[in-house]
Amino acid sequence: MIDIPQICAVSKDNFDAFFSLIEELADFEHLSKPSFEAKQRLFIDCTENNSRIEAYLIYSENKTIGYTIIFYSYSSFLAKPSLYLEDIYVQPEFRSKGIGAFIMKFLAKKALNSGCGRMEWVVLDWNTSAQIFYENLGAVHMKEWFPYRMDESALQILANT
Secondary structure (H helix, E strand, C coil): CCCCCEEEECCCCCHHHHHHHHHHHHHHCCCCCCCHHHHHHHHHHHHCCCCCCEEEEEEECCEEEEEEEEEEEEECCCCEEEEEEEEEEECHHHCCCCHHHHHHHHHHHHHHHCCCCEEECCCCCCCHHHHHHHHHCCCCCCCCCCCCCCCHHHHHHHHCC
């Protein structure tokens, strides 16, 4: 039987554990790990007042087993904020034990307490287990929306044209 998980904000004291989980997620998603400079920016964004994000560590059995990062966007049509889920990660050995649902329930309460009209996130197209997990919680795949992205170099090109 697994302990009831605990969630706490990322701080200067637990940042290294948090960052190691981000590196695990990068491996899982077959992505490059964050650079040293990115790690420094993330540290500032996680630990300073008025940061751009909120980051939380998930603990169970006296060890860190996952994390989540959120921030707020705004819906002009709802005229309410939206909670945006940037990352949710649970170590493989702790999956299918209710921890993901525990985190999502925590985030749903946080969204409602913050006056949000919705919570949004994206899922990699190959991560069918995550897709099924979210749909089982009542999330809807927004098939009519296509995500777009401009990386920093594209932003620089556009800004300088």
